[in-house]
Amino acid sequence: MDILIVDDETVIREGIQRTLQNRFPEHHIHLAANAEQAITMLRGHHIHIVLTDILMPGMTGLELMNMSRGRHPHVKWVVISAYSEFVYAQEAVRLGAKDYLLKPIGKEVLAEMIGKLSEEIARETELTEETDLLKMNRRYLQEAVFQRWALGLDIGRIDMTPFMEQHPYFNLIMVKMESDKVVHLENFIIENVLQELIKQYGKGFVTVHDSKSLLGLVTLSESGSLTLLIDELRSHLVKYLKVPFQIMSTERIEQFQSVPSEVQRMRQAAITQVYEHYASGSDRSIEVALQYIRTHYHADLSLEKVAAIVYLNPVYFSQLFKQKTGQGFKEYVIHLRLEQAKQLLMNPKLKLAEVAERIGYQDMRHFSQVFRKKYAVTPSEYRQEQQLSITDKC
Known part of the structure; x- marks a missing residue:
């Protein structure tokens, strides 16, 4: 089992690591000093449990948890807080955290909690691992095929009928960033925020379009509003992104064949559209x-x-x-x-x-x-x- 410890204080981070390695030598322990390192670990390893401090420089533990749940629904979250931060710990439990640890962290309390979570994860894994793997593979295949189609590339003899039956009509949303630096964290933020909003307003998925752009597909529910979705998306991105960005969308699409031309139209519109100017500096x-x-x-x-x-x-x-x-x-x-x-x-x-x-x-x-x-x-x-x-x- 893989456990990730996220804390900007080296003493606490390494102290928890020593305790867990002594009590659970069979588990793999990973360390992260901030949210960005944690995101990299979550993407690169099959993490089962995350122990995260609440108040850290940059993104807080609660923000990390809230934005990662959609991408990593199987992860068990445990927050670490001081007594003065207890209200944050309560909020974490409301968001779905399994437990919270108050500083200073007792070794026995820590070991007991990890033991219970390990048993819970073992039971769940036995029941759901194969099903989850099939679903994930199907989803990644669907997104990869759609990504090629949106770029106007050949998809071979893949039958898109099941996809079209799921989405007989839909809207496309493109988020494009402007930055001279690598934007891995920003890509992660956009993907998770947009995916959560798509679930809230209907159904669909998000795929990477290129190194600076993501493309979302949403089939709105009867009560869903594209305008409200985009307004909420913009509000979240203004809060979390540190680079300028653009948001473009299409009218309702009913012909799947028109996707490449609609994507090209949005790319052309991006050339003249004004960026959201929230870039520091x-x-x-x-x-x-x-x-x-x-x-x-x-x-x-x-x-x-x-x-x-x-x-x-x-x-x-x-x-x-x-x-x-x-x-x-x-x-x-x-x-x-x-x-x-x-x-x-x-x-x-x-x-x-x-x-x-x-x-x-x-x-x-x-x-x-x-x-x-x-x-x-x-x-x-x-x-x-x-x-x-x-x-x-x-």
Whole structure:
């Protein structure tokens, strides 16, 4: 049997490990210092019992438990709490925890509890292991086949009739993330939250679409509402995700053959749709970009180049830039350059070609056209007006 101990305090984590190894040498003990490590362990091992601290940095033990139940329904959860956290322990029991341990943890109490849970698990395993394995294999096969179909890939001679009978009509929901880092934890969060909401509003499943996107299929119940489901999904993701994301959905689909084209439509929509802006550091990224633009306005300033400097996807950077400044990237750069040109035109010793070059225009004619479009006069006319104005004042 496999037991996972999740606690950010090394002394407690290793103390429980020693006690269990002495009393139950036949069990495999795994350790995790936080929720992210615990998620990796749950995915990589067939964990039977999880002992988790409640208050940890990042995701709490209760959040870990609540979000993992759908993916790992067989796991027995036991929470570890201090007396001051007793109300959390009660909430854990309400969520389905088998028991709770109060710090400091007594060795006999711990051993007795693990012994009882081991007997319970042995009985359940004998009855359900084969059935669960069949169900899981069927589910994974169904999701894998659907994933290939959604990508427009060949599914061979697999008969999709049983699937279509289960879902004669359905909606698709796509969640797409924007991040330059690996998003294993974020994928896990989206998958579990969306799966739980699909169960709440109807039936269906969630599958990975690509490294940054997940695709959910839901057949809504009579009382189910796609709008409410998506609103609740957005609310949860805003709370738990630390990266920008998009949520897209389809109208009700009744023809299974239309899935690939609907998925492609959502992928196209993602190109122009605004991300949910809850990424930490996004304001700082735009500040850095603006500083760079102000000091390099005379150089080659493409959107792609500036986006790369602040490590953002160009599409997301463009959307974020407009949201933060109120102007599109190109519009902002042109305005900055022309304002600088107006200042330079006040110097009669500078030729118009020099002014154009100093603000980043190698083509004098193009500079003149852009200036005239913005101010309704050519650069030379503007210079003459300013000189006349100065003469009049004198």
